[in-house]
Amino acid sequence: MTDERLITTYRYEKLRAVASGTIEAAAHTFLLLIAVRWFEAGSTAKSLVAAAGSFGLLVSPLVVTRVESSGWPVSRAASVILAIGALSFLAMHQFPTIEVYVPCCILAMACSTTSIPLMTQVYQENYPGRERGRRFARTVMIRIGAAAGCSYLAGRALDGHMENFRWLLLGFAGAFALSSFCVYRVPSRPLKASGGKHPLRALRYAKTDRLFRLTLIAWMFMGFGNLMMFPMRVEYLANPEYNLVLPEETIALIVGVYPNLARFLTSAIWGWLFDHVNFFALRAVLNLLFGLGICVFFASESLFWLIGAAVLFGIASGGGDVAWSLWVTKFAPPERVADYMSTHTFFTGVRGVAAPFAGYLLVRELGMKNLGFVSLGLIIISILLLAREIPWGRKARQADALVEEVSD
Numbered sequence: 001m002t003d004e005r006l007i008t009t010y011r012y013e014k015l016r017a018v019a020s021g022t023i024e025a026a027a028h029t030f031l032l033l034i035a036v037r038w039f040e041a042g043s044t045a046k047s048l049v050a051a052a053g054s055f056g057l058l059v060s061p062l063v064v065t066r067v068e069s070s071g072w073p074v075s076r077a078a079s080v081i082l083a084i085g086a087l088s089f090l091a092m093h094q095f096p097t098i099e100v101y102v103p104c105c106i107l108a109m110a111c112s113t114t115s116i117p118l119m120t121q122v123y124q125e126n127y128p129g130r131e132r133g134r135r136f137a138r139t140v141m142i143r144i145g146a147a148a149g150c151s152y153l154a155g156r157a158l159d160g161h162m163e164n165f166r167w168l169l170l171g172f173a174g175a176f177a178l179s180s181f182c183v184y185r186v187p188s189r190p191l192k193a194s195g196g197k198h199p200l201r202a203l204r205y206a207k208t209d210r211l212f213r214l215t216l217i218a219w220m221f222m223g224f225g226n227l228m229m230f231p232m233r234v235e236y237l238a239n240p241e242y243n244l245v246l247p248e249e250t251i252a253l254i255v256g257v258y259p260n261l262a263r264f265l266t267s268a269i270w271g272w273l274f275d276h277v278n279f280f281a282l283r284a285v286l287n288l289l290f291g292l293g294i295c296v297f298f299a300s301e302s303l304f305w306l307i308g309a310a311v312l313f314g315i316a317s318g319g320g321d322v323a324w325s326l327w328v329t330k331f332a333p334p335e336r337v338a339d340y341m342s343t344h345t346f347f348t349g350v351r352g353v354a355a356p357f358a359g360y361l362l363v364r365e366l367g368m369k370n371l372g373f374v375s376l377g378l379i380i381i382s383i384l385l386l387a388r389e390i391p392w393g394r395k396a397r398q399a400d401a402l403v404e405e406v407s408d
Contacts, residue, residue: 005187009126010135016182017139021146022175023085023112026168027053028147029256030154031105032234033248034165039098043360049105050231054352056110057345061203063114064342068191074122078115079184082176085111089173093166108176113349115183117341120328122188124337137271140321141264148260155252162248203343211331211389212340215280216347218385222287223348225378227355228362229294229371236298236368237306244301254310262314263321270319279330283323284386289316291379298372324348 035041035049067077088108092101127135154171157164206213236242237251246254273282293316297309332340363371 005126006128006131009122009186010139012182012185013135013139014142016179017142018146019175019179019182021143021148022150022172023109023179024143024147025150025154025256026172026175027109027112028230029151029234029252030158030165030168031109032231033158033238033251034162034168035098035101035105036234036238037248038162038165039101041098041102043364044357045098045102046231046235047356047360048102050356051353052106052109053113054227054349055106056113057116057349057352059110060114060117060345060349061342064117064191064339067118068193071190073188073190074118075183075186075188078118078122079180081111081115081118082180082183085109086173086176086180089169089176093169093173096166096169108172111176113345116345119183120325120341121191121337122186125189126187134271136322136325137267141267144260144264144267144318148257148264151252151256151260155249155256158252159247159249203346205332205336205340206343206347212343214385214389215327216344218283218382218389219344220347220351220382221378221385222290222382224351224355224358225375225382226290226294227352228359228378229298229375231356232359232363232368232371233297235363242368250303254306258307258310259314259317262311263318266315266318267321270322273319274322278390279323279327280386280389282319284383284390286316286319286323287379287383287386290320291376294372294375294379298368 031049031052032046035046039045041049063077063081067074070077085108088104088111092104092108123136154168157168206216233255234251237244237246237254289312293309293312296305296312300306300309328337328340328344359371362374366374
């Protein structure tokens with residue numbers, strides 16, 4: 001590793017963080033808001049939009065295997081994937097129909113998340129362990145600030161003028177294009193050959209590594225409960241069926257701005273805690289915060305409590321960002337980080353695809369508040385499972401926080 005590689009990577013990652021924050025605002029708030037308010041989409045279409053990024057996580061092991069066999073430098077492959085995301089948003093802008101919107105949302109956001117394991121390997125190679133967490137924290141703060149700023153400006157642009165959504169789609173296309181350019185400029189090497197050819201070969205580590213397997217199971221319960229309610233925040237605030245009927249600007253503030261401000265203010269604290277506190281104990285605390293945020297949010301119709309729950313969710317997400325990226329580099333063999341990460345993202349994709357469909361199906365039977373309690377029950381199970389692993393947390397390597405935008 002040379003200083004030039006480190007400096008170049010860090011320079012372009014700071015610039016890419018602005019684009020990543022814009023893409024994050026699209027994924028967390030505006031793509032679903034457009035589907036609900038402009039297209040008046042049905043539950044299936046809304047579920048597909050909500051699960052869009054998870055499709056990319058689901059296929060990430062295949063992508064890692066394909067990039068490995070191609071011999072491409074990792075960052076070049078990731079750049080091409082992100083460029084496809086830009087083209088998808090351009091197609092949505094040019095052909096603003098629900099038939100084009102939904103599949104292009106899936107393709108674009110899948111491109112964003114598919115690149116995560118590839119970039120994780122890049123950071124493993126280009127950032128020394130003693131600096132990786134600090135440099136990650138700085139770029140993630142830029143990303144969070146960009147997400148909050150984009151949420152505020154886009155919310156104002158749409159408030160009373162939903163027809164402006166096409167300009168937002170154009171802006172999201174530009175964010176993907178900038179991200180593709182930045183990644184292309186980052187130095188990288190081809191993935192080290194593992195000797196396996198099966199596209200899902202990396203999943204074997206979930207079988208052979210007991211600690212990895214148990215943590216994936218705990219994460220499945222927590223992530224399913226959280227992701228089941230994630231799109232429901234926009235649904236709850238935007239759909240007239242729930243009698244809130246808030247303006248677009250207010251929805252953007254509650255879903256996008258306030259949580260991101262809380263994430264921004266607490267990111268450094270979470271980074272310090274990850275360096276000094278047992279990883280599994282801290283992950284259990286984060287899960288509890290997510291569960292409390294869900295209960296408060298969906299049990300209230302008061303703007304005060306909705307904002308309070310949004311802030312609580314943002315605080316939990318600040319730690320979740322680091323925890324989700326931190327896991328594999330603390331326990332995986334350094335040369336197999338991309339494989340472990342692709343397995344982790346694969347199972348995140350499984351729950352990310354299934355959870356929104358389950359949420360939209362169950363909410364009709366149980367109601368929004370009862371669905372929130374079901375989610376809390378799943379999160380409590382995850383906490384109990386994590387409690388069994390706390391002794392293993394003392395054996396972890398120094399925290400090496402990496403990427404990205406997914407925290408559950």
